[in-house]
Amino acid sequence: MEHLKEDLCRYIGQTVTIFTTSGGCSGSGFTGVLVSVSDCVVRLLVSAGEAPACPIGSSCSGYGYNNNYNYSNSGGCCGNPLGAIAVIPTNSIAAFTHNAI
Numbered sequence: 001m002e003h004l005k006e007d008l009c010r011y012i013g014q015t016v017t018i019f020t021t022s023g024g025c026s027g028s029g030f031t032g033v034l035v036s037v038s039d040c041v042v043r044l045l046v047s048a049g050e051a052p053a054c055p056i057g058s059s060c061s062g063y064g065y066n067n068n069y070n071y072s073n074s075g076g077c078c079g080n081p082l083g084a085i086a087v088i089p090t091n092s093i094a095a096f097t098h099n100a101i
Contacts, residue, residue: 004093008037011098018042018088018096030086042088049083 008016017031032044 004090005037005039008034008042008096012037014098016044016096016098018044019094020088020092021094022092030088032086035085038090040090042090042093044086044088045083046086047084 012034014034015031016034017029019029020026030044030046032046033048035043035045037043
């Protein structure tokens with residue numbers, strides 16, 4: 001397991017695909033930017049958050065801002081500003097792939 005951790009650490013900040021020993025969709029692999037590696041888990045940024053709809057603050061007409069979430073006047077959310085992180089237990093990793101360069 002120590003060799004796996006060392007190998008993974010070399011690719012922090014790069015896009016990798018991690019395949020797990022679980023079945024279903026998770027067995028097909030997770031692709032994202034490797035954020036961190038520990039003895040217990042690996043964290044992948046699988047979906048980056050969206051940029052603000054109005055980078056200059058609340059002066060954009062038609063939108064209100066509340067706790068850094070961008071909501072339209074109709075009350076619906078306009079995208080996911082936070083993104084998504086996959087937390088994968090290291091003991092569930094079957095293999096990982098990365099670019100050769």
